[in-house]
Amino acid sequence: EYPTVLMAHGGGGRLTRMLIERMFLPAFRNSTIETLHDGAVLEIEGLRLAFTTDSFVINPLFFPGGDIGELAVNGTVNDLAMCGARPLYLSLSFILEEGFPMEDLWRVTRSIQAAAEEAEVKVVTGDTKVVDRGKGDGLFINTSGVGLIPEGVEISPQRVCPGDVVLISGAIAVHGIAILSVREGLEFETTLESDTAPLNGLVKALLDSAGPQVHMLRDPTRGGVATTLNEIASSAKVGIMLEEAGIPIRDEVRGACEILGLDPLYVANEGKYLAIVAPEAADAALEAMRAHPLGREAAIIGHVVEEHAGTVILRSQVGGKRVVDMLSGEQLPRIC
Amino acid sequence: MKYVDEYRDEAAAQQYVQAIRRTVTQPWTLMEICGGQTHTILKFGLDRMLPKEVTLVHGPGCPVCVTPVEFLDKAVTIASRPEVIFCSFGDMLRVPGSHEDLLIVKARGGDIRIVYSPLDALKLAQDRPDREVVFFAVGFETTAPANAMAVWQSKQMKLPNFSILSAHVLVPPAIEAIFSAPGNEVQGVLAPGHVCSVMGYWEYEPLAEQYRVPIVVTGFEPLDILQGLYMTLQELEEGRFEVKNQYARSVHREGNTQAQRLIREVFEVTDRAWRGIGMIPRSGLRLRDGYTEFDAERRFAVAEMAVEESPECIAGLILQGRKKPPECSAFSLCCTPEHPLGAPMVSGEGACAAYYRYGQGAQKVSSR
């Protein structure tokens, strides 16, 4: 329906989903790709491999709390961890713009190295291309990753069922707001930094405590918690009830969202995941997450229900209910 | 956050719902004028907490909903010029002109930037003397002092490359247009607390008197809205029609005289067309003679652009509360949030977008 690609097609919302479902899925239809999960799960000689890919086009390249290199490693490691896999190997390809300063490239490379070490993964293959000046916005990174899924771990939307409990591993919307704080025309002073971090350790802590009862994992990056929960509700064909009062959010993030007119449920996160676990395992799961340094602010934020399949509903902090819909494109700051 | 969290207390909100339930003895139709109030009502699900007798109609107080199509076409024309950096609040980027919106112009290479304040656009003009910086000055009396200051400072600094596309509108004439329209169903009004923080509320007293409709100046937090509704319903049940001030922590009867002074210095009142409603006399602001050099319409010769609005879209009747979105033939068929025909489907709190998203949800919201 759109003659040209819009920014909204990259926003992770409804238009992105339409592009995938109407153009890409029909072209590559197979059972593996249809799960539309963070990574594909492949059965090879009795081994279960998780395989994923991601691109990074963030601007500015260097932002409070991180840079495009660290984001690339953590983003890929986290997609593998969301399949329940132990991340092992990464590929790394650069698309560089003619004239891009070597000093910045070296700085990004060093932060990739440090992030890979921290996440205990190896960069084993890669590629480098250069485009003419003016054609590339400095630097783009594409990665892919491979991991091994241990026995007894089964993560998929199909395992989600009414009665399950929805948890989040920490305070929401930190990354998106940290990036906005340095964006021209919207700047504000803050101590907030991107929450980019490798989540494989925090996932392991959860799986060790509630392994088979962990039904679903996903990191709510672009489009935020609302978009991710809508995707899960529709692929698992269940309803989700959220409790606004239970959702952890920092004062500074709330302050920025209030003055810019943004709903934090749609703001990007980088070092957080959503977990959907069987009810009897919820307390143990919460405790295990909070015991880990990256999970201090973990919380139960809602539960899965049978009613309103495919729809996420929020009970606001004053008790009224509203539908939490998927946005068509990117959420924009507003004054009204 | 101080002065925010206290007004989002669940127990207090539930008690106000009880008080409203006890007060109401018959059906009433109330209108909250401001899109910001509509946003709070939908975001906190307040409409679903109210008794069946209370119907809330979303008013015309949202620049996305009321800015005429021709201003969007003028914005698209100006923003497409290579020498222009076009700055706007985020709200206006998705509003459909007759063919394109500003996001499509951006996709085609137009330099369009979202800003938080008109002063950000002014700073950009100082930083980029090589470009023409234009700010899309939409909004009501609340935003007028901000745009007035940007123009005033630009004049002091003799900045040659800053101008505004001004589409300002005023609330009282719009309320009068709604009250005087045949078939008007609105019986009580929540007046916009931030417009009144600037202009005061004395202008609404003759309206309440003449049309016998209670008007309560209301804030934007859940408790403000619920208290505003309670005060309006109390007046209706007792047959009174006075102007009351619920948002006294920010609003005084005379308003902010310092802000009003600069508005009068830079702007003057003029007739203005409202999208879907049509021409309302003396309902807009335009730059005064001493400041016309900052008028982007003249600078880029787009003043004469006139445009017919899409006949299919009944935005006007929706904004006046005389029709509900599902009664429109295009609703959720050729008019959806992805393909909005009219502005009330674009803005998150436009009546049509709200119905499309939450209306569908209404059936799914289980009521115990």
Place this chain on the structure above:
Amino acid sequence: MCLAIPGKIISIEDNPLGVRMGKVSFGGIGKEVCLAYTSEAQVGDYVVVHAGFAISRLDEEEAQHTLEALAEVEEAAKERGESLTATERNCSISCRK
């Protein structure tokens, strides 16, 4: 039409044109705000800010009164003999079509 949020004035200084500006904190983040329209507001006061401009100084007394008004509503109800029964307190959320 007018998203405006209360913030606390942290510092005040005039810009080169002599316009009163200041830094205002919203839950801990700092934003530069024009204070020209609230000349009476001092450091430590709260102002309501829209699109980078303070449009009013928050009145602490009135803010308290708004919160206490609910108690008056309760009183009025009691005098009219309508005490809040338990079932009434957990309100049923009616959903209008």
